[in-house]
Amino acid sequence: MRRLVVRIGPIRREPAWLVVTLAVCRVVSRGARRLARAPFGVLAVVALAGWAVLLTVYGWRWWQLGPTVVVVLLGWRWLWPSGFGRVLGLPLRSVRRGGRIYRRQWSSAMDASGLVRVTEQARQVPRLVRVRSSRSVDRVTVEMLPGQVLDDFAGVADRLAQTFGALDCRVHSVPRRPHRLELWMLIKEPLEQIVEPFPTTVDDLTRGIPVARSEDGQVHRLVIVGSHVLVVGATGSGKGSVVWSLLVGLRPAITAGLVRVWAIDPKGGMELSLGVGLFDRFCHGDATSASYEEAFAVLLDDAVTVMRQRQDLLRGVTRLHEPSVDEPLLIIVIDELAALSGWVADRTLKKRIETALGLLLSQGRAVGVVVLGAVQDPRKEVLPMRDLFPTRIALRVSEAEQVGLVLGQGARARGAFADRIPERLPGVGYVVVDGIAEPRRVRFFYVTDDRIVEAGRQHAASVDASEVAA
Numbered sequence: 001m002r003r004l005v006v007r008i009g010p011i012r013r014e015p016a017w018l019v020v021t022l023a024v025c026r027v028v029s030r031g032a033r034r035l036a037r038a039p040f041g042v043l044a045v046v047a048l049a050g051w052a053v054l055l056t057v058y059g060w061r062w063w064q065l066g067p068t069v070v071v072v073l074l075g076w077r078w079l080w081p082s083g084f085g086r087v088l089g090l091p092l093r094s095v096r097r098g099g100r101i102y103r104r105q106w107s108s109a110m111d112a113s114g115l116v117r118v119t120e121q122a123r124q125v126p127r128l129v130r131v132r133s134s135r136s137v138d139r140v141t142v143e144m145l146p147g148q149v150l151d152d153f154a155g156v157a158d159r160l161a162q163t164f165g166a167l168d169c170r171v172h173s174v175p176r177r178p179h180r181l182e183l184w185m186l187i188k189e190p191l192e193q194i195v196e197p198f199p200t201t202v203d204d205l206t207r208g209i210p211v212a213r214s215e216d217g218q219v220h221r222l223v224i225v226g227s228h229v230l231v232v233g234a235t236g237s238g239k240g241s242v243v244w245s246l247l248v249g250l251r252p253a254i255t256a257g258l259v260r261v262w263a264i265d266p267k268g269g270m271e272l273s274l275g276v277g278l279f280d281r282f283c284h285g286d287a288t289s290a291s292y293e294e295a296f297a298v299l300l301d302d303a304v305t306v307m308r309q310r311q312d313l314l315r316g317v318t319r320l321h322e323p324s325v326d327e328p329l330l331i332i333v334i335d336e337l338a339a340l341s342g343w344v345a346d347r348t349l350k351k352r353i354e355t356a357l358g359l360l361l362s363q364g365r366a367v368g369v370v371v372l373g374a375v376q377d378p379r380k381e382v383l384p385m386r387d388l389f390p391t392r393i394a395l396r397v398s399e400a401e402q403v404g405l406v407l408g409q410g411a412r413a414r415g416a417f418a419d420r421i422p423e424r425l426p427g428v429g430y431v432v433v434d435g436i437a438e439p440r441r442v443r444f445f446y447v448t449d450d451r452i453v454e455a456g457r458q459h460a461a462s463v464d465a466s467e468v469a470a
């Protein structure tokens, strides 16, 4: 008798009963975990069980079960729509879209995109593992064939999007699963809505400050400890929202004395002055200074001095500084980097600024002196040290070539189309962190002027209160 077997990927073959049992166990345990996180879901199950007991005691009627379930589900959906969506709505949507759209066309879509391997013995198709849908994105997990890499899929992302009727397709690696990847099929623009800032705590300094929402609806965190951050974007692309999402999110750590901010605003203080309450030092040009670039050079030289002192202190003790009240993380915020590197007319000053910046960018992060810089134009003659920033963010840029200059060669081929971000979506951009293959598309928080001022006020009030207490 022939045994029924199910193909699992290109290599393994397992009996069907084992695959089905494992799948059922996975669905039940996932459902139970989701339910445990949804109080109304637990309540609904308890209510249904109670009702069933009552019906049994007073005479069980099968037809009564249907209306009971409907009433409970409607009540749940009405009273707690988000929990209902998470526990029931989205899993059902995942099953429906997974079956109707992806599984049905999978094999032919892989074929049409050149991802199928045909040998004399077999025709090997990358395996569709599962589909998880949110309202705007379908995350399709795929097991690649031996020898395939993420770039093979990234190269045909446009074709895959077109085949499955998505607006766009992004390819992401799966942590700790080198054989798998995720295709994020965008059903509708997930970053259309403005994102309100999230509250932060001191602990977020090490976990990463929440600064944005990513396409799958998750909060995106930016780790500034041990990393310089470069923000590039055309005028009006929302560079300010990146800077302020981070600085306002850092407010608890600033108040706790774990972070100090020195800010340089070459645009005469127009960009950063609202947050002056959060800064330890604030340096900007004005009409009365003959050469305000000199002031920028002094600030950068002082930062280099702090860096040197830290190096003496930490040499032989640790390779990565941990922020403390005695030795806080020092963040140098520079609103327009080009004004410091490319546009300085005085040659001596230009050299001095470039030397200080180069030293900070090449040696500062290990000892807790980091740079957060924004710039409109990423070309080498304007920003010679752009490669020294481990975290790079490209908001809307004007030309396709600029994407590679900011995010690294190949980033655009992996789906970072920063040149295609529409003007109506300021604050949307791609983030690349050294060591992580693919860029993430996110929308940064919309931080109003009032919030920035409020953050400065909160900081000042806490400092005053602690001084009075002392």
Ligand SMILES: Nc1ncnc2c1ncn2[C@@H]1O[C@H](COP(=O)(O)OP(=O)(O)OP(=O)(O)O)[C@@H](O)[C@H]1O
Residues within 6 Å of the ligand: 194, 195, 233, 234, 235, 236, 237, 238, 239, 240, 241, 376, 426, 427, 428, 443, 444, 445, 446, 447
């Ligand atoms: N994350 C965001 N969400 C929604 N709107 C935003 C966001 N960021 C910025 N905006 C809006 O976009 C406009 C331009 O923003 P911003 O001034 O930060 O751009 P910029 O890149 O700093 O421009 P410039 O280089 O000219 O200073 C502002 O009107 C702002 O309200």
